[in-house]
Amino acid sequence: VRVSLPFLNSKEYKFDSVFDETSSNQRVFDTLVSPLVHKMIDGYKCVCDAYGQSGAGKSHTMGTDSSSLDSGCISQACRQLFDFMSADTCRCTWSVSATCLELKDDAVRDLLEADPADSRRGRLRAAGTE
Secondary structure, three states, X not given: OEEOOOOOOOEEOOOOOOOOOXXXXXXXXXXXXXXHHHHHHOOOOOOOOOOOOOOOOHHHHHOOOOOOOOOOHHHHHHHHHHHHHHHOOOOOOOOOOOOOEEEEOOEXXXXXXXXXXXXXXXXXXXXXXX
């Protein structure tokens, strides 16, 4: 994608993938997140970030709702990781930690908190702000 504005120098941006409003959560997961889960299994630390304007569908795509047919990437990543761990034949000891945050309007919300109100009660702190 090349962006040209009369008052700025032309800028070129490269994207691994671009998804439009017709893309399913499954397509996003298969293309971007599933390969990261494989990297995590290999011992790498991974980050998946969704950025965009309000109402664009970031929370839906990343979401933790596993009850729908179009479940979000967080739910699918957890399912893929734990399916691998339960099928593990090396009988390894596993340790898993995850953080799923929403940053919006200078507020931080824990997306893994079962009660969304709890994530706004001040229990969640950014490192170094205690």
